[in-house]
Amino acid sequence: MSPEKSLKVSVLASGTGTNLQALIDQVHGREGIEIIGVASDKPDALALDRASSAGIETASFPATNYSGDRIARDAALADWLRSRGTQLVVMAGYMQIVGPAFLDRFPDAVINLHPALLPAFPGIDAVSQAISYGVKVFGVTVHFVDEGVDSGPVIMQRSVELPDAREVDDVLPHIHAIEHQILPEVVRLFARGAVRIASTHPRRVLVGPLAVLPER
Ligand code: GRF
Numbered sequence: 182m183s184p185e186k187s188l189k190v191s192v193l194a195s196g197t198g199t200n201l202q203a204l205i206d207q208v209h210g211r212e213g214i215e216i217i218g219v220a221s222d223k224p225d226a227l228a229l230d231r232a233s234s235a236g237i238e239t240a241s242f243p244a245t246n247y248s249g250d251r252i253a254r255d256a257a258l259a260d261w262l263r264s265r266g267t268q269l270v271v272m273a274g275y276m277q278i279v280g281p282a283f284l285d286r287f288p289d290a291v292i293n294l295h296p297a298l299l300p301a302f303p304g305i306d307a308v309s310q311a312i313s314y315g316v317k318v319f320g321v322t323v324h325f326v327d328e329g330v331d332s333g334p335v336i337m338q339r340s341v342e343l344p345d346a347r348e349v350d351d352v353l354p355h356i357h358a359i360e361h362q363i364l365p366e367v368v369r370l371f372a373r374g375a376v377r378i379a380s381t382h383p384r385r386v387l388v389g390p391l392a393v394l395p396e397r
Contacts, residue, residue, distance in 0.1 A: 191218040191267040193275035198228025200273035203361035255283040291326040303331035317344040
Protein backbone atom coordinates (compact mmCIF):
# COMPACT_ATOMS: atom_id res chain seq x y z
CA MET A 182 0.00 0.00 0.00
CA SER A 183 1.35 3.45 -0.83
CA PRO A 184 2.03 5.84 2.08
CA GLU A 185 -0.80 8.13 0.83
CA LYS A 186 -3.30 5.33 1.31
CA SER A 187 -1.93 4.22 4.66
CA LEU A 188 -3.76 4.66 7.94
CA LYS A 189 -2.16 7.73 9.50
CA VAL A 190 -1.55 7.05 13.16
CA SER A 191 -0.38 9.47 15.83
CA VAL A 192 0.79 8.38 19.25
CA LEU A 193 0.51 10.27 22.54
CA ALA A 194 3.00 9.24 25.21
CA SER A 195 4.33 10.69 28.45
CA GLY A 196 6.97 8.19 29.43
CA THR A 197 9.58 5.80 28.24
CA GLY A 198 7.66 4.86 25.10
CA THR A 199 8.32 1.13 24.94
CA ASN A 200 4.85 0.72 23.44
CA LEU A 201 5.59 3.40 20.88
CA GLN A 202 8.76 1.47 20.08
CA ALA A 203 6.73 -1.72 19.62
CA LEU A 204 4.54 0.15 17.12
CA ILE A 205 7.57 1.57 15.33
CA ASP A 206 9.21 -1.85 15.13
CA GLN A 207 6.15 -3.91 14.26
CA VAL A 208 3.75 -1.79 12.19
CA HIS A 209 5.24 1.55 11.14
CA GLY A 210 5.69 1.68 7.38
CA ARG A 211 4.06 -1.67 6.78
CA GLU A 212 0.66 -3.26 6.44
CA GLY A 213 -0.84 0.07 5.40
CA ILE A 214 0.19 1.94 8.55
CA GLU A 215 2.26 5.10 8.97
CA ILE A 216 3.03 6.67 12.34
CA ILE A 217 2.99 10.30 11.31
CA GLY A 218 3.40 12.04 14.65
CA VAL A 219 4.20 11.56 18.31
CA ALA A 220 3.13 14.12 20.88
CA SER A 221 3.68 14.38 24.61
CA ASP A 222 2.81 16.56 27.57
CA LYS A 223 6.44 16.09 28.68
CA PRO A 224 9.05 17.77 26.46
CA ASP A 225 11.75 15.43 27.82
CA ALA A 226 9.81 12.18 27.40
CA LEU A 227 12.01 9.37 26.11
CA ALA A 228 9.15 8.53 23.76
CA LEU A 229 9.90 11.71 21.78
CA ASP A 230 13.53 10.63 21.33
CA ARG A 231 12.40 7.24 20.09
CA ALA A 232 10.14 8.95 17.56
CA SER A 233 12.87 11.32 16.36
CA SER A 234 15.26 8.41 15.95
CA ALA A 235 12.69 6.78 13.68
CA GLY A 236 12.30 10.00 11.67
CA ILE A 237 8.81 10.69 13.02
CA GLU A 238 7.72 14.25 13.68
CA THR A 239 7.24 15.19 17.35
CA ALA A 240 5.64 17.94 19.40
CA SER A 241 5.08 18.62 23.09
CA PHE A 242 2.19 20.34 24.80
CA PRO A 243 3.18 20.92 28.46
CA ALA A 244 0.42 22.09 30.81
CA THR A 245 2.55 25.09 31.84
CA ASN A 246 2.35 26.51 28.31
CA TYR A 247 -1.41 26.81 28.64
CA SER A 248 -1.61 28.16 32.22
CA GLY A 249 -3.35 24.96 33.25
CA ASP A 250 -6.14 25.52 30.68
CA ARG A 251 -6.80 21.95 29.61
CA ILE A 252 -9.30 22.89 26.93
CA ALA A 253 -6.78 25.21 25.24
CA ARG A 254 -4.09 22.56 25.43
CA ASP A 255 -6.40 19.88 24.05
CA ALA A 256 -7.32 22.22 21.19
CA ALA A 257 -3.68 22.89 20.32
CA LEU A 258 -2.93 19.16 20.44
CA ALA A 259 -5.95 18.33 18.28
CA ASP A 260 -4.98 21.06 15.77
CA TRP A 261 -1.48 19.60 15.50
CA LEU A 262 -2.77 16.06 15.05
CA ARG A 263 -5.31 17.19 12.45
CA SER A 264 -2.72 19.25 10.58
CA ARG A 265 -0.64 16.09 10.23
CA GLY A 266 -3.65 14.21 8.82
CA THR A 267 -4.10 11.91 11.83
CA GLN A 268 -6.81 9.27 11.41
CA LEU A 269 -6.16 7.21 14.54
CA VAL A 270 -4.88 8.56 17.87
CA VAL A 271 -3.16 5.98 20.09
CA MET A 272 -2.64 6.89 23.73
CA ALA A 273 0.30 4.75 24.87
CA GLY A 274 1.19 5.79 28.40
CA TYR A 275 -0.21 9.31 27.95
CA MET A 276 -0.72 10.51 31.51
CA GLN A 277 -3.33 13.14 30.71
CA ILE A 278 -7.08 13.01 30.24
CA VAL A 279 -8.42 14.42 26.99
CA GLY A 280 -11.75 16.25 27.08
CA PRO A 281 -14.93 15.97 25.01
CA ALA A 282 -13.92 18.73 22.58
CA PHE A 283 -10.78 16.74 21.71
CA LEU A 284 -12.70 13.48 21.33
CA ASP A 285 -15.27 15.16 19.04
CA ARG A 286 -12.45 15.96 16.62
CA PHE A 287 -11.58 12.24 16.29
CA PRO A 288 -14.84 10.31 16.53
CA ASP A 289 -14.33 6.60 17.34
CA ALA A 290 -10.66 7.09 16.58
CA VAL A 291 -8.94 7.58 19.94
CA ILE A 292 -7.72 4.45 21.70
CA ASN A 293 -5.87 3.84 24.96
CA LEU A 294 -3.75 1.11 26.46
CA HIS A 295 -4.39 0.19 30.10
CA PRO A 296 -2.36 -2.26 32.21
CA ALA A 297 -5.33 -4.05 33.80
CA LEU A 298 -8.41 -5.98 32.80
CA LEU A 299 -10.98 -3.19 32.76
CA PRO A 300 -13.38 -2.41 34.30
CA ALA A 301 -11.17 -3.55 37.18
CA PHE A 302 -8.51 -1.11 38.36
CA PRO A 303 -9.00 2.00 36.21
CA GLY A 304 -6.84 5.09 36.73
CA ILE A 305 -3.24 5.27 37.83
CA ASP A 306 -1.15 2.52 39.43
CA ALA A 307 -3.43 -0.17 38.03
CA VAL A 308 -0.91 -2.96 38.60
CA SER A 309 -0.37 -2.09 42.26
CA GLN A 310 -4.15 -1.75 42.70
CA ALA A 311 -4.48 -5.29 41.34
CA ILE A 312 -1.74 -6.64 43.64
CA SER A 313 -3.29 -4.96 46.69
CA TYR A 314 -6.62 -6.52 45.78
CA GLY A 315 -4.97 -9.92 45.63
CA VAL A 316 -5.94 -10.92 42.10
CA LYS A 317 -4.40 -13.99 40.52
CA VAL A 318 -5.06 -13.01 36.92
CA PHE A 319 -3.58 -9.80 35.54
CA GLY A 320 -3.87 -8.36 32.08
CA VAL A 321 -4.05 -5.55 29.56
CA THR A 322 -6.92 -3.73 27.86
CA VAL A 323 -6.97 -1.68 24.66
CA HIS A 324 -10.14 0.40 24.58
CA PHE A 325 -11.78 3.36 22.89
CA VAL A 326 -11.39 6.56 24.86
CA ASP A 327 -14.54 8.24 26.10
CA GLU A 328 -15.08 11.08 28.53
CA GLY A 329 -14.50 8.96 31.63
CA VAL A 330 -11.33 7.47 33.09
CA ASP A 331 -10.50 4.21 31.30
CA SER A 332 -14.22 3.67 30.74
CA GLY A 333 -14.62 3.44 26.95
CA PRO A 334 -15.66 0.34 25.00
CA VAL A 335 -13.17 -2.53 25.13
CA ILE A 336 -11.44 -3.46 21.86
CA MET A 337 -9.07 -6.20 23.02
CA GLN A 338 -7.97 -7.75 26.31
CA ARG A 339 -5.38 -10.35 27.16
CA SER A 340 -4.66 -11.94 30.53
CA VAL A 341 -1.84 -13.68 32.32
CA GLU A 342 -2.15 -15.91 35.40
CA LEU A 343 0.31 -14.89 38.09
CA PRO A 344 -1.04 -16.42 41.30
CA ASP A 345 2.19 -15.85 43.22
CA ALA A 346 2.78 -12.20 42.29
CA ARG A 347 3.48 -10.01 45.32
CA GLU A 348 5.29 -7.00 43.87
CA VAL A 349 4.71 -4.74 40.88
CA ASP A 350 8.01 -5.96 39.46
CA ASP A 351 6.71 -9.54 39.49
CA VAL A 352 3.96 -8.44 37.13
CA LEU A 353 5.26 -5.60 34.97
CA PRO A 354 7.46 -7.64 32.59
CA HIS A 355 4.46 -9.85 31.79
CA ILE A 356 2.20 -6.82 31.29
CA HIS A 357 4.69 -5.13 28.99
CA ALA A 358 5.14 -8.28 26.92
CA ILE A 359 1.37 -8.46 26.40
CA GLU A 360 1.11 -4.73 25.66
CA HIS A 361 3.83 -4.95 23.03
CA GLN A 362 1.81 -7.67 21.30
CA ILE A 363 -1.75 -6.44 21.49
CA LEU A 364 -1.29 -2.74 20.77
CA PRO A 365 0.31 -3.42 17.35
CA GLU A 366 -2.35 -6.08 16.79
CA VAL A 367 -5.16 -3.58 17.37
CA VAL A 368 -3.56 -0.95 15.13
CA ARG A 369 -3.27 -3.57 12.37
CA LEU A 370 -6.96 -4.33 12.77
CA PHE A 371 -7.81 -0.62 12.40
CA ALA A 372 -5.71 -0.45 9.22
CA ARG A 373 -7.73 -3.33 7.80
CA GLY A 374 -11.02 -1.62 8.69
CA ALA A 375 -11.73 -4.45 11.09
CA VAL A 376 -12.79 -2.55 14.22
CA ARG A 377 -16.16 -0.96 14.77
CA ILE A 378 -18.70 -0.31 17.51
CA ALA A 379 -21.87 -2.36 17.08
CA SER A 380 -24.79 -0.17 16.01
CA THR A 381 -27.09 -2.15 18.31
CA HIS A 382 -24.87 -2.00 21.39
CA PRO A 383 -22.63 1.02 22.00
CA ARG A 384 -20.37 -0.91 24.39
CA ARG A 385 -19.73 -3.83 22.07
CA VAL A 386 -16.76 -3.55 19.74
CA LEU A 387 -16.80 -5.84 16.73
CA VAL A 388 -13.34 -6.96 15.77
CA GLY A 389 -12.77 -9.02 12.68
CA PRO A 390 -12.64 -9.09 8.92
CA LEU A 391 -16.37 -8.43 8.46
CA ALA A 392 -16.34 -5.22 10.45
CA VAL A 393 -16.00 -2.17 8.21
CA LEU A 394 -15.28 1.25 9.62
CA PRO A 395 -17.66 3.85 8.14
CA GLU A 396 -14.70 6.12 7.46
CA ARG A 397 -11.15 6.48 8.58
C1 GRF B 1 2.03 1.14 29.87
O1 GRF B 1 2.15 0.15 30.86
C2 GRF B 1 0.60 1.50 29.67
O2 GRF B 1 -0.29 0.46 29.92
C3 GRF B 1 0.38 2.59 30.68
O3 GRF B 1 1.58 3.31 30.67
C4 GRF B 1 2.65 2.44 30.34
C5 GRF B 1 3.46 3.09 29.26
O4 GRF B 1 4.67 2.42 29.07
N1 GRF B 1 -0.80 3.37 30.34
P1 GRF B 1 5.66 2.86 27.91
O5 GRF B 1 5.92 4.35 28.08
O6 GRF B 1 5.02 2.54 26.60
O7 GRF B 1 6.90 2.06 28.15
